[in-house]
Amino acid sequence: MEQAYNVFLLLGGIGLFLFGISYMGKGLEQAAGDNLRVWLEKLTTSPLKAVLVGALATAAIQSSGATMVMAVGFVNAQMMTLSQALYIMLGASIGTTITAQIIALDIDPWAPLILFIGILLTQFIKNRTAKKAGAIVLGFGILFVGINLMGDAVKAMELGGMVASFLHNVHNPVLSLLFGAVFTLVIQSSSAAVGILQVIVASSLGASMGLEEVVYMIMGMNVGAVAPLVLSALSGNRLSKRAAASQTAIKLLSAISFSILMLIFPAIIAFVKNLSPSDVSRQVANFHTIYNSVSAVLMFPLIKPVAKLAEKLMPDSAEDEFYSRKLLYCNNDVSKSPAIMITQAHKEIMRFADICRANLHTALESFFERDEDKAEAVIEREKTINFLNHEINSYLVSLYGKGLHESDVSRVSTMLSVASDLERIGDLAENIAEYTQIAASNKAKFSPGALDDLGEMAEKVEYMVDLSMKAYDKEDRELLAEARAVEEQVDAMQEEKTENHIERLKAEICDPRGGVVYTDMVSDLERISDHATNIAEGILGINASIEELAVEV
Numbered sequence: 001m002e003q004a005y006n007v008f009l010l011l012g013g014i015g016l017f018l019f020g021i022s023y024m025g026k027g028l029e030q031a032a033g034d035n036l037r038v039w040l041e042k043l044t045t046s047p048l049k050a051v052l053v054g055a056l057a058t059a060a061i062q063s064s065g066a067t068m069v070m071a072v073g074f075v076n077a078q079m080m081t082l083s084q085a086l087y088i089m090l091g092a093s094i095g096t097t098i099t100a101q102i103i104a105l106d107i108d109p110w111a112p113l114i115l116f117i118g119i120l121l122t123q124f125i126k127n128r129t130a131k132k133a134g135a136i137v138l139g140f141g142i143l144f145v146g147i148n149l150m151g152d153a154v155k156a157m158e159l160g161g162m163v164a165s166f167l168h169n170v171h172n173p174v175l176s177l178l179f180g181a182v183f184t185l186v187i188q189s190s191s192a193a194v195g196i197l198q199v200i201v202a203s204s205l206g207a208s209m210g211l212e213e214v215v216y217m218i219m220g221m222n223v224g225a226v227a228p229l230v231l232s233a234l235s236g237n238r239l240s241k242r243a244a245a246s247q248t249a250i251k252l253l254s255a256i257s258f259s260i261l262m263l264i265f266p267a268i269i270a271f272v273k274n275l276s277p278s279d280v281s282r283q284v285a286n287f288h289t290i291y292n293s294v295s296a297v298l299m300f301p302l303i304k305p306v307a308k309l310a311e312k313l314m315p316d317s318a319e320d321e322f323y324s325r326k327l328l329y330c331n332n333d334v335s336k337s338p339a340i341m342i343t344q345a346h347k348e349i350m351r352f353a354d355i356c357r358a359n360l361h362t363a364l365e366s367f368f369e370r371d372e373d374k375a376e377a378v379i380e381r382e383k384t385i386n387f388l389n390h391e392i393n394s395y396l397v398s399l400y401g402k403g404l405h406e407s408d409v410s411r412v413s414t415m416l417s418v419a420s421d422l423e424r425i426g427d428l429a430e431n432i433a434e435y436t437q438i439a440a441s442n443k444a445k446f447s448p449g450a451l452d453d454l455g456e457m458a459e460k461v462e463y464m465v466d467l468s469m470k471a472y473d474k475e476d477r478e479l480l481a482e483a484r485a486v487e488e489q490v491d492a493m494q495e496e497k498t499e500n501h502i503e504r505l506k507a508e509i510c511d512p513r514g515g516v517v518y519t520d521m522v523s524d525l526e527r528i529s530d531h532a533t534n535i536a537e538g539i540l541g542i543n544a545s546i547e548e549l550a551v552e553v
Contacts, residue, residue: 006156013149016142018192021099024139027132047087047303051296054091064089064096064190065228072229072243082243083307089247090299093222093254093292099191100285102140103147103198111148115141150199173216177255180220190225194218194288202281211273211283218288219258222295223251238314246310253302254295261294323355325387330395338402342411345396349415349422352388353469353535356422356429359385360465360528363429364458366436367521368451375440378433385426392419414538418472421531425465428524428531435517444514447504453497454521460490461525461532468536475539483536490529497522 058067071088074080107114118141121134184193197214226248233244262268272290276282321328329347359381366374396419399412438444446454464486471479501518504510510518 002156006153009149009156010153013146013151013153014196016146017150017195018146018187018189020139020141020143020146021189021192021195022139024136024143027135027139047083047300050084050087051091051094051300054088055095056091057088058092058095059098060095064092064225065188067092067095068226068229068247069232072232072240075243076237076239081307082239082246082311083304085243086246086250086303086307087300090250090296090303093225094289094296096191096225097285097289097292100194100198100288103143103195104279104282104285107144111141111144113141115145117141147195147199150196151203173259176214176216177220177223180217180222181224182220183217184221184224185227188227188231190221193221193224194284197221198281198284201284210280211287212269214284215262215269215287216259218284219255219291222288222292223248223255226251238316242310242314245314246306249306249310250299250302253306254299257298258291258295261298322351323381323384325384327388327391327395330392338399338404338408341399341402342404342408345392345399345412345415348392348395349418350469350473352385352392352419353422353472355381355388356385356426357465357469359426360429360432361462363432363436364462367432367439368455368458370436370440372437372440375433375436379430382426382430385423389419389423389426418535418538421534424531425528428528431524432521435521438517439514444517445511446514446518447509447511449504450501450510450514450518453500454518454525457490457493457497457522457525460486460493461529464490464529465532468532471536472538477539480536480539483533487529487533490526494522494526 054067054071057070058064061067068089071080071085071092075082075085114137118134118136118138121130122138123134125131125134180193184190187193187196197217201210201214226244229247230244233240268290269287272287273283275286316324327348328351329344330341331344359378362374362381363378365371366378393416396412396416400409404412435444439446464483467479467483467486470476471483498519501510501515501522505512505515
């Protein structure tokens, strides 16, 4: 029974320790607020700055995994290059060593008091700043209470001796490195993995386990630090996979390079031990810091070659390029004439139209197929639509200062209006994707008649969107006339489908919650038709201006 209690004590200590690190990190992240994202996005103009920002950001939030995932998010949004993100991650590896240095502090007896102060600040003080500070203090206290429990359990179970015996018998750096990587993979935090190792080493008593036995395990834990990034990349896009593969390569190269360095200079371990001869926990923390700092120096010149290799091995597909968050046809090249720039803007508008049209189609598929994955894809692509809308608007506004002819001014104004209508179609497609999520969670059910009505109307609206985009692209008045006729049909269908819905409600055929979604869906489809009509009618402003100019001549 005593042994079982010790196991529970160890597990409870590990749980409190992990929770303390997580809670403290979240408190630090909240205290940093949006400034953290600003640092990462704007203060990475040079590789050295990117490394520094990565180190400071990770030291601030106590999570290299969070920093890495954030950096990859910027890569996905194409607000940052892969090499910039890798430099940030290089700095994150240095910043994450602060946790081990904190754990090595001899403040265990003060842990209950620190925890109590954290409780007072978070629970009894109303000031928001004090509450944020309290969350950090509380996490700090929980972390050290967990360390105390782990230490007691390790001593009682003589776990230190077991680990020391294992390491003495293995004598294989590769296995030690692999063990460290797998252990970190399991607990999803290199900071926590190194912290647990510090507790075991410090509590090993007469097990004669020193820094020599655990250096390769520490290196393995740093390799395992890529676990959150790799796991998030499994369900991510090509950019996420490319970033995860690159960072994994950097971590492996770091371990190999430092291993070679230790073979050439075996006195490295002795140097680290001499920094704190009587404190094994501090030795582990110091080696962790030195390893990551030296590795950052060694890997710094390899970042761009690794990024280029990853881009070559995992190139963008034509689809990735088409849906990328950047303008493909427009740039502010002063050497180009206004006529060329307007032609390029039109191409960009039509590409934008195709993206919005595709997102609408996927949203409707997600609804009728109850496919939540497609709904998520729609919501994610909506971010691209918003980004492109902003960039297109900025580009079009910049054209007004190019000395445009009156007819070109009218054309640019029409483009701004069309881009706005396309963005609204994108918003309404996102609404439909959200209806999918509601329906898939069984919070709303639809009768066969309701689904048939929605399907019929959706088909007509999709045809209307295609027709309007074609009318605008070709400036075809005949297609405009057809689009107007179809729009009238959609308006009539809205009234018809609403009446059908009321009849089904009277007959108690429809689920009331499904009825709300049905009504919203019909309304959204009709609004999409209205925006599509606006797009088609954009050609009237263009043609009118041309006709006026002809009269003047």
